[in-house]
Amino acid sequence: MKSILDEIVLSKRREVAEAAARRPLEALEERLPDAPAIRPFATELAADPGDRKANVIAEIKRRSPSAGLIRDDFDPVDIAGRYHAGGARAISCLTDEPYFGGRLEHLALVRGAVPLPVLRKDFIIDRYQVAEARVAGADAVLLIAECLDDRSLLECHEYARSLGLSVLVEVHSPENLERVLGLVTIDSGQGTLLGINNRDLTRMQTDPGRTGRLLATVADGVVRPGDVVSESGIRTPDDLRALRGIGVHSVLVGEHLMGRPDPGRALAELLS
Numbered sequence: 001m002k003s004i005l006d007e008i009v010l011s012k013r014r015e016v017a018e019a020a021a022r023r024p025l026e027a028l029e030e031r032l033p034d035a036p037a038i039r040p041f042a043t044e045l046a047a048d049p050g051d052r053k054a055n056v057i058a059e060i061k062r063r064s065p066s067a068g069l070i071r072d073d074f075d076p077v078d079i080a081g082r083y084h085a086g087g088a089r090a091i092s093c094l095t096d097e098p099y100f101g102g103r104l105e106h107l108a109l110v111r112g113a114v115p116l117p118v119l120r121k122d123f124i125i126d127r128y129q130v131a132e133a134r135v136a137g138a139d140a141v142l143l144i145a146e147c148l149d150d151r152s153l154l155e156c157h158e159y160a161r162s163l164g165l166s167v168l169v170e171v172h173s174p175e176n177l178e179r180v181l182g183l184v185t186i187d188s189g190q191g192t193l194l195g196i197n198n199r200d201l202t203r204m205q206t207d208p209g210r211t212g213r214l215l216a217t218v219a220d221g222v223v224r225p226g227d228v229v230s231e232s233g234i235r236t237p238d239d240l241r242a243l244r245g246i247g248v249h250s251v252l253v254g255e256h257l258m259g260r261p262d263p264g265r266a267l268a269e270l271l272s
Contacts, residue, residue: 004065008099009147012123015098025128031135032163039117041140041166042191044089045250046227053271054240057119057229058083058263059254060110061094062101066199069101070258076106077113082264083257084114087271092119092142092252095133104136111137119168123147127159140166142195145176157183157192168229170195177214184223194223195252199232208233212246226250237270 045055060083062074080091093110094102102122111118119140120133125147133141141160145153153169160167169184169192171177177196184194198210211230215223225247234240235256243251253270260266 005146008065008096008123009125011098012096012125016126016128019132020128025131028128028131028135032131035134036111036137038164038190039115039139040189041090041117041119042168042186042193042227043166043189044117045193045229046186046191046224048226049089049249052087052089053237054243055089055250056087056267056271057090057092057250057252058086058088058257058267059092059094059121059252060102060106061121061254061258063099064255065099067255067259070255074101077109079258079263080110080114080116082262083267084116084264086264086267088116088267089250090117090119090140092121092254095120095122104132107133107138108136111139117166119166124156125152127156130156130160130163130165134163134165138165140168140190142168142170144170144197145180146170146172150179153179161190161192164190166190167192168195169193170197170231171214172197172200172210174214174217177217181218181222184227186227191227193227193229193250195229195231197231198234206233208239208242211243211248215246215248235270237272240270 049055063069093107094100095104117139120138121142169180183192196211199206228248229250231252234251234253257263257266
């Protein structure tokens, strides 16, 4: 039986094929020199938060398969401004339209509205989408290991890094964690962070303890907890304190903030 993740990836393959038919990769790449200068993403998140309780990637999304419609009054630019004022270190912008109500144009608008680095959050399966992200002004891209075989993962990762983009490579299972550990590195300006999604994308069930259990399976010195981003299920200052207790100081938070009347105030309360 196909999962919602299988359905999304199949839909994404059709979407990418149609986009490439309208404008080939070579034509898209001609626009790369006009893309805005890249803002540091991975290095900002890997840095110690200092007086902040955590480095938060605040997410902009209108809906999701698990939660349905999250926000009806959806203004990405207004939300980005509120996140900036609320203490976000970076912004994650959903660009998938069929399942999350996003658009690539939203990313470009957000990038122009705030000085924070912006992550393209999508189901990236092809280097074409990486080029799209850079042209739109993304500073980083998400690569979900569960959506990519080894060849596609390495190809998209290497292409993103060749464009100067940071990468957040996301896993949920121990098997996929093993596949990506060799990619995690922080270098001058950019780098690759490890994202651990506490939500199982095949069953859409969330377990906030997933980050700690997966990290406990990794040998000491293989990856720094400071280079890890915990994703999904983070709602309270206690959740942040628990993650700091295992060395993780970066999180990605979306639904908890987007479902509140003022997402920026909700972020400030989370960090209080």
